[in-house]
Amino acid sequence: MKKIQLKYILPIVIPLFILLLPVTSFGIAQMTLVEQRIIAIFVMATLCWILEPIPIYATSVLIIVLELLLVSDKGLWFTQVASPDLGHLISYQMIMATFASPIIMLFLGGFFLAIAATKYRLDVNLARVLLKPFGRNPKFVMLGLMIITAIFSMFMSNTATTAMMLSILTPVIALFSKKDLGRVAFALSVPVAANIGGIGTPIGTPPNAVALKYLTAENSISFAGWMAFGVPFVVVMLFIAWLLLTTLFPATIKEINLNIKGRFLKTPKAITVYITFVVTILLWLMGGVHGMNAYVVAMIPVAVFSMFKIITKEDLKKISWDVLWLVSGGIALGVGLDKSGFAANAINAIPFADFHPLLLIVGASVLCLLMANFMSHTASANLLLPLVAALGASMHSLLPYGGEVVLILAVTFAASLGMSLPISTPPNALAYASGHVETKQMAKVGIALGIIGLLITYAMLYLLNKISFIG
């Protein structure tokens, strides 16, 4: 019982305590009041995302509102009292603009593509066609399912992909005998593939988009650039996951038959959807040729689908606005840390340079993996990425290993690898709800994949650095 109350009390008391401390007590030279307030907001966000007293997207809104009230140029009267310690107030337009930062627009474009694909049944029909070559041997059907799930989740939300694939699978799993472990393998294959698949593109999962915010200037990565390492990583991980699942939970059934009804729609609107889908992805991949960056390209499907009433006013409601707001909160947190000067200040004050850079990379990504298993992936990324980005930028000892890019990517990938519990990700929760998977089984697979995934991430980053692709 006490615990329940703590989750409401801690996020209020601790930030308040931080706010009321004298500025000098933080042990950071020249810390300003604005920076102190940012620390309080950051701690509040951390506590709210970890303890979840309020919905996770509400925490994001709270971050933005508190920034507006406490550190903006239009905030509460007493926050703006002239004092030598005040520091730089942030323009309120800049804080509000995080709701429509280019990263958010990138995701909005992804949502439009996904909603149109579902509405015009491109997803189910593609799944039907792509599954055919995999025959009827359970092992290969599972491989097929995993590959298709992974591809879809690169462009659609992991949750929507999982829901769709599970709805195809459910009638098939029902035919398995009670004792057949193959059930478990099939039920787990979908969320695992969806979680892994999301890593493949910048729009695959929100943590990737958050990472893009910190990969700027000389460290920036294009859409195609991300896929150049993301897709091979996904392929390797999928293969490992497939081997793992088929060894741990071998199916005794000899043959399975997936039956997906339907045919490709051939109305003019449906064809517009197909073409826009392909063109948008092509434009994303060929960013170098036409000059538009990924963010601008993402707005093209938004315009096309609204124009032709493929996405109507009502369909706008299907957009996961809460996910967009969740990401906005993370961006606002980053903006706050950055613009207040706190990020740079704190890093200078703490002797991070004494740590071994590899230790830092491993420490940060293991922490991220751990957090991502217990809380929202996006919230984990929101919290850790601004910190490691600042850290990475200031640590010169990191340069031989690829610099801050390596650190950011390691943490981002780790955020997507947390999948050992039903609560880790919505896909896991959906698969668990099917009733075919026990928590223990999910944990076994999730932990194994998490650790293997981290090792592969390190290997990949090492290689990328060697061939000077990054850093």
Add this chain to the structure above:
Amino acid sequence: MEKINIICVDDEREVLDAVVHDLDYFRDLFNIEACESAFECLELLEELDAQQEHVAVLISDHVMPEKSGVELLTEVALDNRFLGTKKLLLTGLATQADTIKAINNAKLDNFLEKVWDPQELLQTVKELLTEYIVEKGLDYEEYIEKLDAPTLYRLIKY
């Protein structure tokens, strides 16, 4: 403007014609389809779906050879593609068991007895159409002259 269909199903031609005639009021803005059997209706549904047209209201008789109205409406109720389609059973010969099944499985939206009052049928379809259009988020202003105003006032919230 989206194409919106109202489908009527009855195995007796005269009855079918009478229903269609009573719905003439909607003809200039909506498409009214007549089917003589459940199978014909299912085929039509496939066709309309392939064209991405809306099926707003499905009015069916119950006692029909091969497949009954309740069976037809149940099948439609379980089909994801026709979520939101309003289902009206128009029958004089349904037993209590049929009626219970129709409500529980086919999730009927309305039940009218034969012989029906044309005015009542018209009003019912008007209300169901309005509900469908608002729930689907179609632009109600385009169809407003044929819709039921009180239902519209009740449903518009934002």
Add this chain to the structure above:
Amino acid sequence: MIKPYLKYILPVIIPLIILFLPTTGFGIEGLTLVEQRVIAIFFMAALCWVLEPIPIYATSVLIIVFELLLISDNGLWFATNSPLEIQGHLLKQSTIMATFASPIIMLFLGGFFLAMAATKFRLDINLARVLLRPFGHRPKYVMLGIMMITAVFSMFMSNTATTAMMLSILTPVLALFSKEDIGKVAFALSVPVAANIGGIATPIGTPPNAVALKYLVDQYSVSFAGWMAFGVPFVVVMLLIAWLLLNHLFPADTKAIKLDIEGQFLKTPKAYLVYITFAATILLWLLGAVHGMSSYVVAMLPVAIFSMFKIITKEDLRNISWDVLWLVSGGIALGVALDESGLASNVINAVPFNSFHPLLLIAVASLLCLLMANFMSNTATANLLLPLVAALGASMHSLLPYGGQVVLILAVTFSASLGMSLPVSTPPNALAYASGHIKNTQMLKVGVIIGIIGLLVTFTMLFVLNQLGLVGGGNIY
């Protein structure tokens, strides 16, 4: 009669022609490529909003995307590779995208949150019940009560939602009127008229007001309380006139009517939180000067509070009229482009507006706006006209004695809300027309009269405000 296919062809062809003309073909000295493209985008927007080949919010999205493609620093390769002196200044991509979350949009978002919470916790219907009681049973006064309540609600809720709610209260009563009693017409018209007028009173009452705020900046900026200081009296006067007019044109025969609204105020902790937040937000808006927060920042408070306490849930978020927010964003993006490309000041310098009489300009601009608003969306009208008159107003020194650009902007903004003579003019009109109690001609008569009277009252109000030194121009000298 315009051929139906023209509405699809014109918005494509005309902007294309503009794009392919040589920059010297416009008769404006030093016109850059970016400015030329802004002209093309503006024409595309105007044609799309007037002819409506695509949904009006889609036009807004289109404006933003074309700006990103043609005049942003991350646009198409051929649009960004000319030398600076020919090309002109490209806009930053993040500036254009930020219009989706400009402070004005956030103000509206806050308004939506308040309205959604009020509806969800039945604050609106319960308030209507309580507030209607003192108006008794005489049709004349019941109607006055309905109009006042509708107007007050539409100051904070969308005009459409308010109209739908009030009409659903009225419908059972109207059914009791005898067939010949034209009092029915008065009642059915009173709601949309009051909703249209009521929206004028606050910056969040109707989207055109929010669009106007974008152009009322720096020394011309109007606070929330400042807007209400002239908006509310205007609404009161107009309501009274409309009430007299409706009673005079369509007198009711029925002697007594009884409105029956059931329900009671919710008393759950969440409901109380809604009541308190509602009151506190409005108070903070009115007391802007005391606490230092701008109305935009205040608008975010209900957003945070309602999300935190799950009063507005993830699912409710979907019910926000995102299309309305996007429609406004498009207007803002258009303004940003005209402004930042330098086109606005360039054109105004090239065209001899200064030779016009300033009063003529005010009258013509607001008449044009009124006319357009009768046939198309009020917001789209404001989106198109306000950036033009704002630029015009800023450059016309002869306007200063009459109050400067503020007067021009406010006149046009008010006219945008006064267009209500046709069922297609505004969604409230369409809803009322659907009741079947009103004829086209009756709506037209009332709408035209109120439109013209409204304009005259607007002019008078602006004149008085200027005399009192409450708006604009004088303080420049």
